[in-house]
Amino acid sequence: MAVYEHAYSPYTGPLTPRWSRFAIIPRHAIRDVFRSKLLMVVFAVSFVYPLVAAILIYLHHNANALSILELPIKELLPIDTAFFRNYVWTQAKFGFLITLFVGPTLISGDLANNGLPLYLARPFTRLEYVAGKLTVVAALLSAVTWIPGLLLIGLQSYLEGGSWLAHHLPIVLGVFAGSWMWILVLSMLSLAVSAFVKWAMAARAALFGIMIVPSALAAVINQLFQTRWGSIVDPNSCLYSILVALFGSDARVDIPAAAAFVSIVLLLTVCAGALALKIKAYEVIR
Amino acid sequence: MLGARRRNKFRNGFVTDRDYWTLRCVDIRMTNVIELDNLAVSFGGRPILKGLSIALGGRAIGLLGPNxxxxxxxxxxxxxxxxxxxxxxxxxxxxxxSDAIAMRAGVGYMPERDAFVAEMTAVHFVRLMAELSGIPSEAALERAHESLFYVGLGEARYRGLETYSLGMKQLAKLAQSIVHSPRLIILDEPTNGLDPPARRRMLDLVKQIRDSGHARILFSSHMLRDVEEVCEDVLILKDGQIAAYVNLEEDRKANEGAIDIEATGNTEAFAQALTARGCRVSPSAPRRARVVLADGMMATEVFQIAATSSAQIRRLIPKRDSLDDIFHKAMENGRGSL
Incomplete structure (x- = not known):
């Protein structure tokens, strides 16, 4: 129907498959996300560390460059498990910054504008809605965590040659699974906060608090009771323990990885419960 | 208009939604769009809907009831x-x-309250809604433009929804409810808060959609005049129960030739004379009766019959039940009777 023919006519074309519809939300949302210049800056800065890491890997394998620099880079910064573990840890922090910008507004906007009935009155489930919103955060965080991480591993493997990759498989697992643990925790936390706090700034403050306050609380508990188990309430410590275990390294951690994993699963369950509670077309006032 | 090449791309690149085609294949003129069988809904143990059983099949069904x-x-x-x-x-x-997703593919919903997706232009908003219903991205954009032009927001379609007036927001909500060609459009208080010209425009659009035959309409409103103007059937709820379900046209026909009479004098003889003449007389109060005139009989003859029966007509009102009467009777009589 041409636009000048203002008559009601039905759509008779084909439809997209059901399974692909959750991707509609991130496609529209990511377009809007980059309207924020500040986020653009943070997002761009997030690639500085991977770039520096790539340069370091290159320098490690370039004798001429090393001789010109006259720096013992190979000894100072060896390309090993700790190198990639630090990479994931640093990028996760940048991921947290990006989440602070993007996450808290994802659901709060729909709640404030009563948008949920519009989504859920269509052939679109609550699960697809949450999956769509989660994909927005996950896509942005993937771009600064495991994707460049795997590229770095690829570069190192290519330059080192031989069987480097075969001998360092835990690094691949650590970068990929460790990044995804962070992505999942940050995405779910930010969505849960967004579902409860309608004002974007308050939601950002709440998300910041949720990540920072437990660290302080854990430190107080550890100090008071002369233990390390207080860190189980701190998502940062738990994620670090899991990351160290995934990389198979022997770095010092406060709590065992298994306990940390249980703590993180519990946190994710609480977030999922909070979302199930709030993501409804209408609240029923009993 | 989609080009032939793009159509082929859609045909080749997308899987047809089985649910959608199932819906499409069902005749739009099927008898009932909504069937309730002893439907009960409770919130926190408090019954809200109490055993509703009815089949609704009109082109435009009004849903009425007090708060x-x-x-x-x-x-x-x-x-x-x-x-x-x-x-x-x-x-x-x-x-x-059990089949809500397939059902929603064929339903358009315009909520009562303001409902939008934040920080979007109207065309972006309607396009998103079309895509969520399964229309491919480019076709969704085209449909969004068409829907917004159709409801009269063509010139304002690139404006942010937060800058819209109340009337424009209502029209944008209508546009999103029809963009995916639903077979049933549920309109919840569509004329709420509209000024007379905007209300007129909204009602004309709803009537146009109704008359197009492409979609059935469930029209919920407090405005009896709006429901009377748009709807053919009316379902009246009271305390979570069905108080009445009437076809307005049939009701009007049934009331054709009916008059309410108030008379003094020999009213008994007057009633007998009217009955003898073929009229149906139903006393409604002392000295008052509803009379359904015999076929071909004029109201003036009633005066002649009254004169010959020694009765004096004090008041004679041609009876035409308005929706207002129907509604109030339903509220007075309670469940199921008028």
Whole structure:
């Protein structure tokens, strides 16, 4: 129907498959996300560390460059498990910054504008809605965590040659699974906060608090009771323990990885419960 | 208009939604769009809808009832937002409990309250809604433009929704409810807060959609005049029960030739004379009666019959039940009777 023919006519074309519809939300949302210049800056800065890491890997394998620099880079910064573990840890922090910008507004906007009935009155489930919103955060965080991480591993493997990759498989697992643990925790936390706090700034403050306050609380508990188990309430410590275990390294951690994993699963369950509670077309006032 | 190449791309690149085609294949003129069988809905143990059983099949069905009668709860249940505590509800042949997704593919919903997606232009908003209903991205954009032009927001379609007036927001909500060509459009208080020209425009659009025959309409409103103007059938709820379900046209026909008479004098003889002449006389109060005139009989003859029966007519009112009368009678009589 041409636009000048203002008559009601039905759509008779084909439809997209059901399974692909959750991707509609991130496609529209990511377009809007980059309207924020500040986020653009943070997002761009997030690639500085991977770039520096790539340069370091290159320098490690370039004798001429090393001789010109006259720096013992190979000894100072060896390309090993700790190198990639630090990479994931640093990028996760940048991921947290990006989440602070993007996450808290994802659901709060729909709640404030009563948008949920519009989504859920269509052939679109609550699960697809949450999956769509989660994909927005996950896509942005993937771009600064495991994707460049795997590229770095690829570069190192290519330059080192031989069987480097075969001998360092835990690094691949650590970068990929460790990044995804962070992505999942940050995405779910930010969505849960967004579902409860309608004002974007308050939601950002709440998300910041949720990540920072437990660290302080854990430190107080550890100090008071002369233990390390207080860190189980701190998502940062738990994620670090899991990351160290995934990389198979022997770095010092406060709590065992298994306990940390249980703590993180519990946190994710609480977030999922909070979302199930709030993501409804209408609240029923009993 | 989609080019032939793009159409081929859609045909080759996308899987057809089986549910959608199932809906498309069902004749739009099927008898009933909504079937309720002993439908009960409770919130926190408090019954809101109490065993509703009815089949609704008109082109435009009005949903009326006082505040708290259960209109919005019924709409939300039909959309699958609330799970029935008992009984069943079927919309377009789909059970709202077990087959809600397939049902929603054929339903458009315009909520009562302001409802938008934040920080979007109207065209972006309507396009997103079309895509969520399964229309491919480019076709969705085209449909969004068409829908917004259709409802009269063509010139304002690139403006942010937050800058829209109340009337424009209502029209944008209507546009999103029709963009995916639903077979049932549920309009919850569509004329709420509109000024007379905007209300007129909204009603004209709804009537146009109704007359196009492409979609059935469930029209919930407090405005009896709006319902009377748009709807052919009216379902009246009271305290979560069906107070009445009437076809306005049939009701009007049934009342054709009916008059309310107030008379003094020998009213008994007057009633007998009218009955003898072939009229149906139903006393409604002392000295008052509703008279259905015999075929071909004029109201002036009633005066002659009164004169010959020694009765004096004090008042004679041609009877035409308005929706207002129907509604108030339903409220007075309670369940199921008028």
């Amino acid at each position: 708290g009668a259960g209109k919005t709860t019924l709409i939300h249940t039909l959309l699958g937002f609330h799970k029935p505590a008992g009984g069943t509800a079927r919309v377009l042949g789909h059970d709202v409990r």
